[in-house]
Amino acid sequence: MTRYFDTLGTIVQLELRQRIRSVAWLVLVSVVFVLVGIVTALLWFSITAFGGDVSDSAGVYSTIIFFVLLVGTLVTPAISGAAINGDRDAGTLATTQVTLASANQIVLGKFLAAWTVALTFLVASLPALLFTLIAGGVPGDTLAASLGVLVLELGVVAAIGVGLSGLITRPLFSVVTTYLVVAALSIGTLIAFTLGGLAFQSQQTQTIIGIDYSVGGEFDPNTGLPEEIVCLEPVTYTNTLPRFDLVWGILAANPYIVLADAAPTSFDANGFPQDLFGTIALGVRSAQSAPEFESVLDECAAAKEGDINLGYFSETPREIFDRTVPSWFVGFLIHLVLAAAALTGAIARTRTPAGALPTGSRVA
């Protein structure tokens, strides 16, 4: 067992030596550091300029975390997407394969190394994140959770990149395909969710019981209601509603939403989320529940109780949160399955002695 990890470690070390010592890596890390710094500064100043208070820094923080995720998912495919087929092209894969290192040690080693390199970009943006934390009082658990998800999501992208580099013969194609997968998860899920929700539509019948304002005497100046409340005949409308509850799993697979949903949300006194993460998470959570197919809006009864608005608000966001499943869990599971499938496929393809070779590739 220690021998297994010894060899795995050697592969990781070999990969890191080749990638981390390169000039390209140094330049990219510096660019990320500067870029995240600039974005943080701009956001910070724009908020203080508009006289925002400290609680707004939660907004800054979540925006920066999103930005770091964006940068990370843009850089990681470039690091990982040619790990295996690039070596095959350079003639160094076969010389590793004839040693005692097995296919899964080679693939996993490359994956761990790519992940580590991706994390160095996260480290480059840590100073900016810590600044918002210290200056703006972001809760520690929000920081921990969002950093944790960030680390894992970069791992998922690294795994997909290394996996595809083992499955696809040409390095260029595997890098591009990795980018396409990232794009599909980040943007494609939004499109698929919207289209999917619109594709499945259901009929809703809504019954509204209004107030007859033409009778009932004088209007009360405070509430705007007549003195004596007389109900109208119930009116029934039918309309079609998109069924987002059937496709919410698609949206859950979006890494940004995983991130937003995983970070603990803080609510204000009215039960509304305070930061960007919470607002986005609320969106996904609300999509989980099926719309009411038979809804009754009884303004009249609400008015008799004294407040007409009672008829409209059924639940606060906080209640929705408490009632629904955490979607990040589902989304992350989908990502894990993707990553594991990619790595398993790559291991099978890298195993020697090789049976069928993809057309146009030589072993050495």
Next chain:
Amino acid sequence: MIEVEGVARSFGDVQAVRDASFTVNAGSVTALIGPNGSGKTTLMLMLATLLRPDAGTIRIAGHDPVADPRAVRTAMGWMPDVLGSWGTISVRRTLEITGRLYERTPVQARERAQQLIDLVGLVELAEQPTRVLSRGQKQRLSLARALVHEPSVLLLDEPASGLDPAARVELRTLVRRLASEGVAILVSSHVLAELDEMADSAVYLERGVTASDERIEASRAQSRDWRIRAVDPAALAAALKKLRIAASPPDHLGTAVSVAGEVEAAQLLAKLVGAGVAISAFGPAVGDFEHTFLDLSRTTTEGGPR
């Protein structure tokens, strides 16, 4: 020891190796000879546990590369024909890492790396990244890498290409020394004169088929060209004419005559000397391997169906 029996491998509709059978004993050097695309590299890859044969059996040091690749890898060193190296890593680290991948301890790996650097003459370049190495230097590194784990079976795919004459002599000496230590060595090369000096025997591969012993015997027995150079070419031509021996027109290397076997050659030399011709050089026009190789490829391209 290498044992190959009836091995075949195809890539799609390309039959790279059709039927290869031969044996390389421990302590001997066998040349693998064949034209471009005849399947030498493919055969080596199967021996090196990288490719699965479609048919036939292979034993490397008694192990089957398909059933037990790990045992084969422990015993076998492979020098590929493509020169891949980890570009940003130094020569020394390359050898150390390779040693670690063969499950040597860090100390063992370090010591072995130093030995090999001395052995292949890369002392001055030991700390340089391998990217800067010249072709010949990369070739030496590649050889050193194949020797990291002191294998008992060595597969060398065109080891001499890119080497300077001095390095070729060193390679030859090294290969002979390893063989004398009991290593079974299979070498492929297109420089047949060199294999003549290095190898004990040869395997001829033609369009994926190894030539049978009988065919090799037959072509050995065929009359072949000997080259004669005399101080006075005119006197040589006259003497040959008198002996009624057909000779090619003389060129800067001398005259070529067709002679069947060494006995006849010795007799011819005695007669020429007896006739008073001052001979300065007398020998086979091409080496043994080259003669057989050329003869075999002539018969396969001219001779009927295959």
